[in-house]
Amino acid sequence: MTTLQLLVNGLALGAAYALVALGFVLVLNATSAVNFAQGDLVTAGGLLAVALAPLIPLPGIALLPVVLVIMAALGLLLALAAYLPLRRSPPVAVFISTIAVGIILQNGASVLFGPEPRAAPPLLSGGTVDLGGLVVAEQSLAIIAVAGLLIAGQQWLFARTQVGRRLRATAQDPEMARACGVPVTAMILVTFALGTAYAGAAGLLLANRYFVTPTAGGDLILKAYIAVTIGGWGSVPGAVVGALLIALFEVGVSSVLSYPVALGLLYAALLVILLARPQGLFGEAARRRA
Amino acid sequence: MRRVLKPTPTLTLPRWAGEGIGFAVLGAYALLYASPYGLRVLTVAGVYALAAIGFQIVFGLGGALSLAHGAFFGVGAYATGILGSQLGWTFAATFPLSILVPFLLALLVGLPVLRLESHYFALATLGIAQVVLLLAVNCPGLTGGANGLPGVPGIVLFGWAVPRGLPLAAVVWGFVALGGALAWSLARGRWGRALTLVRDDPLAAGALGLDVGRLRLGAFALSAVYAGAAGALSVHTQRVVSPEVLEFPVMVSILAIAVVGGRGRVAGAVLGAVLLVHLPEWFRFLERSYLIVYGVALLATIVLLPEGLTGLLDRLFPPRRRALPAAVAPSAAASVEGAVLRVEGLRKAFGGVRAVDGVALTLEAGSITGLIGPNGSGKTTVINLISGLERPDAGRVVVAGQDLAGKRPDRIARAGIARTFQAVSLPEGATVLEAVAAARLERDRSVAEAEAHALWALERLGAADLAQRPCADLPAALRRRVELARALARQPAVLLLDEPAAGLTDAEKADLAGHLRAIAAAGTALLVVEHDMGFLLPLAGHVLCLDQGRTLYDGPPAGVRGDAAVVAAYLGEDAP
Numbered sequence: 001m002t003t004l005q006l007l008v009n010g011l012a013l014g015a016a017y018a019l020v021a022l023g024f025v026l027v028l029n030a031t032s033a034v035n036f037a038q039g040d041l042v043t044a045g046g047l048l049a050v051a052l053a054p055l056i057p058l059p060g061i062a063l064l065p066v067v068l069v070i071m072a073a074l075g076l077l078l079a080l081a082a083y084l085p086l087r088r089s090p091p092v093a094v095f096i097s098t099i100a101v102g103i104i105l106q107n108g109a110s111v112l113f114g115p116e117p118r119a120a121p122p123l124l125s126g127g128t129v130d131l132g133g134l135v136v137a138e139q140s141l142a143i144i145a146v147a148g149l150l151i152a153g154q155q156w157l158f159a160r161t162q163v164g165r166r167l168r169a170t171a172q173d174p175e176m177a178r179a180c181g182v183p184v185t186a187m188i189l190v191t192f193a194l195g196t197a198y199a200g201a202a203g204l205l206l207a208n209r210y211f212v213t214p215t216a217g218g219d220l221i222l223k224a225y226i227a228v229t230i231g232g233w234g235s236v237p238g239a240v241v242g243a244l245l246i247a248l249f250e251v252g253v254s255s256v257l258s259y260p261v262a263l264g265l266l267y268a269a270l271l272v273i274l275l276a277r278p279q280g281l282f283g284e285a286a287r288r289r290a
Numbered sequence: 291m292r293r294v295l296k297p298t299p300t301l302t303l304p305r306w307a308g309e310g311i312g313f314a315v316l317g318a319y320a321l322l323y324a325s326p327y328g329l330r331v332l333t334v335a336g337v338y339a340l341a342a343i344g345f346q347i348v349f350g351l352g353g354a355l356s357l358a359h360g361a362f363f364g365v366g367a368y369a370t371g372i373l374g375s376q377l378g379w380t381f382a383a384t385f386p387l388s389i390l391v392p393f394l395l396a397l398l399v400g401l402p403v404l405r406l407e408s409h410y411f412a413l414a415t416l417g418i419a420q421v422v423l424l425l426a427v428n429c430p431g432l433t434g435g436a437n438g439l440p441g442v443p444g445i446v447l448f449g450w451a452v453p454r455g456l457p458l459a460a461v462v463w464g465f466v467a468l469g470g471a472l473a474w475s476l477a478r479g480r481w482g483r484a485l486t487l488v489r490d491d492p493l494a495a496g497a498l499g500l501d502v503g504r505l506r507l508g509a510f511a512l513s514a515v516y517a518g519a520a521g522a523l524s525v526h527t528q529r530v531v532s533p534e535v536l537e538f539p540v541m542v543s544i545l546a547i548a549v550v551g552g553r554g555r556v557a558g559a560v561l562g563a564v565l566l567v568h569l570p571e572w573f574r575f576l577e578r579s580y581l582i583v584y585g586v587a588l589l590a591t592i593v594l595l596p597e598g599l600t601g602l603l604d605r606l607f608p609p610r611r612r613a614l615p616a617a618v619a620p621s622a623a624a625s626v627e628g629a630v631l632r633v634e635g636l637r638k639a640f641g642g643v644r645a646v647d648g649v650a651l652t653l654e655a656g657s658i659t660g661l662i663g664p665n666g667s668g669k670t671t672v673i674n675l676i677s678g679l680e681r682p683d684a685g686r687v688v689v690a691g692q693d694l695a696g697k698r699p700d701r702i703a704r705a706g707i708a709r710t711f712q713a714v715s716l717p718e719g720a721t722v723l724e725a726v727a728a729a730r731l732e733r734d735r736s737v738a739e740a741e742a743h744a745l746w747a748l749e750r751l752g753a754a755d756l757a758q759r760p761c762a763d764l765p766a767a768l769r770r771r772v773e774l775a776r777a778l779a780r781q782p783a784v785l786l787l788d789e790p791a792a793g794l795t796d797a798e799k800a801d802l803a804g805h806l807r808a809i810a811a812a813g814t815a816l817l818v819v820e821h822d823m824g825f826l827l828p829l830a831g832h833v834l835c836l837d838q839g840r841t842l843y844d845g846p847p848a849g850v851r852g853d854a855a856v857v858a859a860y861l862g863e864d865a866p
Contacts, residue, residue: 034409085593092355092408096549097592103542103585111582218538222420225413233409264424267417274414275402 004134006255007248012140012209014247015147019202020220021227021239022151023195029171029234030191031083033094039221040105041078041196045071045203046212047109049120060121060204064146067204068197075196079189102217109214120207143205150201151240154194167191219263226270308603309557313467316564320459329459330527331571332564336462337524339563342547343466343473343556344516349545350554351482352509353489355408358399358415359517360541361422362392364533366518368426368433371531375441381526382446388522389515396514397507404506423536438532445526462523466560469516474556476512480740483724484731485509486554490717496699497677497709498780499732539581546588552598561599614723614757615738617745620730620781626690630655630783630815631707636675636685636695638668638839645671646682647839653784653815658806660830660847661819664860668839669819670712673786676817677709678702689784704732708782712789712819714769716761722748722772723757729779747779748772751805766793771802778809785809787818791825799825823851835859 020042027035045067052063082097123142128135158164169177170187178184203212224239227246231238246266253262320332341363348356369388373379403414426433433439445452445461452461476482487495488505496502525531534540543566551562566587570580595602631653638646646668653659661669674680676687678699687695689705708729716725723744730740748754753771756764764772770790777785790806791799799822806829810816820826827833827847835843835850837859843850850856 034412082589082593089596092353093592093596095355095409095412096545097589099542099545100585100589100592103581103588107582107585219420222413222416225416229410229413260424260428264421264428267421267424270417271403271414274406274410 002134005136006251008134008136008140008144010248010251011244012137012143013206013251014244015144015151016202016205017220017223017227017243017247018240019147019150019198019205021224021231021243022154022236023198023202024221024224025228025231025234025236025239026154026171026191027195028228029236030167030174030188031087031094033083033091034098034225035078035192035195036095036098036221037078037082037102037105037217038098038195038199038224039217039219040102040109041071041074041199041217042203042206042220043109043212043214043217044074044105045200046120046207046216047113047118047203047214048200049204049207050113050118050212053121059125060123060208061142061146063121064123064201064204067200071200072193072197074200075193076189078196079192083188083192084185102221106214106217113214115214117211117213118207119211120204122208123205126208137209139208143209146201146205150198154198163187163190222267226266229270230273308607309560312557312561316463320456320463324456324459326455329455331567333459333462333527334524335564335567336459336466337520337527338543338547338567339466339560340462340469340523341517341520341544342551342559342563343469344513344520345544345548346554346556346559347473347476347485347516348509348513350548350558351477351485351489352506353408353486354404354506354510355412356415356510356513357412357541358396358418359513359544360538361415361419361536362396362514362517363521363524363540363544364426364536365392365395365422366521367525367531367535368521369518370522370525371439371442372432374443374525375439375531378443380443380446385519385522389518392514392518392521393511396511400507400510404503404510419536419538419541423533426533426536434532436533438530438534440530442525442529442531444529445523458527462527465519465523469519470556470560473516477554477556478737480731480734480737481505481508483728483737483740486720487717487728487731490719491715493679493699494711494715495728497679497703497711498729498776499700499703500728501698501700542581542588543584546584550587550591550598552600555598555600558598558600565599611758615742615745617749617754618739618742619746620734620743620779622781626655626783626813628654630689631676631817632686632688633672633676634686634688636672636687637683638671638675638680639683644839646675646836649685649834649836649839649841651817651834651844653817655783655815656810656813657832658810658816658818658830660826660833661817661836662821662823662826662833662850663836663842666838667836667859669836670788671839672836673709673788673817673819676702677707677786700732703780706783707786708777708780708784709786710770710773710777710788710790712792714766714773716764716769716772716776718760718762720761721757722753722759722761722764725761725772726776726779729776733780744775744779747775750778750808751775752801767795767798770794774802774805782814784815784817787816787820789819789821791820791822803829827851 020038024035024038048067048070049063052066056063078101082101083094086093086097122139124138127138129138129141158168166182166187167190169182170184174184223246227242228239230245231242249266250262253265320329324332345359348354366388369391370384373384373387399418403411406414427436452458484500485505488502492502521535547562547566548559550566551558566584569583573580573583591598629652633651636646636649649672663669675682678697681696685695686693694702694705723741726744726747727740730743734740734743745754745757748757751771751774753775756768791802794802806816818826830847833847833850834841835856842855842859843853
């Protein structure tokens, strides 16, 4: 495989990771709480796509809106069960409650689907594309395009719409936002719905090339966490950049050595970064809370 | 001032009656009713109880959400597995090593990792756990890879090969009792008290002379000892070791046990382990996915019962209030004369802003010095620099001939400097007496002695009647009083007070002024940051006024109102 093909693969993986990290950091900013279930929500989205595929015999791209809507509803449920009752508790309480939700999702998935890896349908046809001599998987390009559109959609929503302004106000200073008449609780619910929908979309995107197993969420939350740490705790563009860096590192090292080595080096690199620069590579953007 | 509390005429049970009854019930079940399979489940429950007791130390008492606890469990398990099955070593050799290896690993990774903020700490420890798991799966030469290592020998105690069933369960639970008793006495003692303060308020802990880093590292390393011992026992129970012992479900189980049982409680760890390990037996239809039940139990507990089951039991059967100790004056600090604190050329910049720019001051024993200035003039930063909360860019902070500038807060506190904070923070879960006694933990030999001395400090401020009230219930004025008592309990040579009169009524201010005069008269040097000139000027013998980090005025209080530079700083440059 040429370097350019690896680059496309890395970017596709990174685009999917970016969706996971984006959802994670949006919830983090709105609530100051770490959503540890984010990785298992990706798995849930992937398995949802697997389950929907026989019902909707169309290319995977047609499943995307359905996955987004169902996962958004799951996000609301998550907020109602694991965040809202604990908003006055210490931050570690939400950390634990989302760990609990993750356990429920993970083991619920293995009851429903069994432990075997499953694959969702490809977004388009699943063939390859010849780009002037460079043969790349169509799926990779489709992942980059879909993830890019979703990320651009989030940027547009936050920058250009009234809801977006309220969401940003909530993320910046919930007390102040409430004083200015922003319905903060509703905005937090919207953020959870959006973050979970994006995790689900990432699940759909990943579940064709990389398959999906019920226990895959543990690695994904770590990668989202690492992306957000590298990008600067609380920084939205930083999370996307961090996710791309992680994926390129992973694909690059895997091609030369092996995936376990890549993963081990990634965690080791994370530890070094944390110790050398506890505020992240690009500084912290969020208030310091767990 | 002291109140005599009449003991209520109830049936007096020893404090550990609940635990005793629990153990008796478990023992009776094991001896009389349990099937061989039931004994096996009970043995596993003991293994998890031991691991969870260790987790209570680092997470419950120390407040550090260590996600490496499962990894320490697994490392202990692998140490026993490799040494026992590959090298044929016996329990007498493998067990101590299975404790030592996780202990050393915890010391090694703990030093850097424990400096991290809470969420980074959790992430970093999870990263460590993942690296250990990857190593175990991918180094088949040493660990047997994904299949693990079979043929681990059983426990041999003093030549007696412990058979499965009741004897094995008894041995495992013997370790639980031993470890539980040790953790219980540690938790109730000075170390446990200090650790809870580090959890609730690390800044205050440092200011009270407690070495926060060392306490955290000690808790982390001790938790690894428990995890390693539990891991070793689990392998002796299973007779095989595989990567399963390192996977996240182990960590999740221990976390769930600690939270469901009740954070920080040894009894909670045991209760949680017995309950959660048996839960899957009652939900057999879920088969492998019993962890769903753990997830639901964990979520329900954290939402509905944040104090866990032991917290619920405490609410149903409230523990008796302990009688107050008799107040005892601590042995007098060596009395010093003359200058006790000399600050020279103190500088600190935040980004481009010079918050403190060449401040010098000298505090004499028994004197009261006022530190005034407009908002943002650097008053609190001066106190933070002297007490070690911030590191000065330049300058000297000399106490008893020693330059302490840039030293750790606890080191400076032990040199005789105490402080209060502008925003009073007291540990919400503690009583007033416990909060004040925290100031003496570093110095006194026992909690009882610390509490006796704490009561003395409260009495000096006329606040002894607050001793048994929970800090969470106190109004602002009383919280300031308690915080002052806590600083006073350190018998400091220098006391730095950051806006002690903020939010007090005129009567309370007059009362406070009287107390401050008495403290100074006893030989302590006071530095008081305050905005209320009507309170401060009659009190202080000397006043410094700061503006933009520089000293504008340094002289007697009488001259400050008439000083043109001071008036200009307060009212703006154009003022006459």
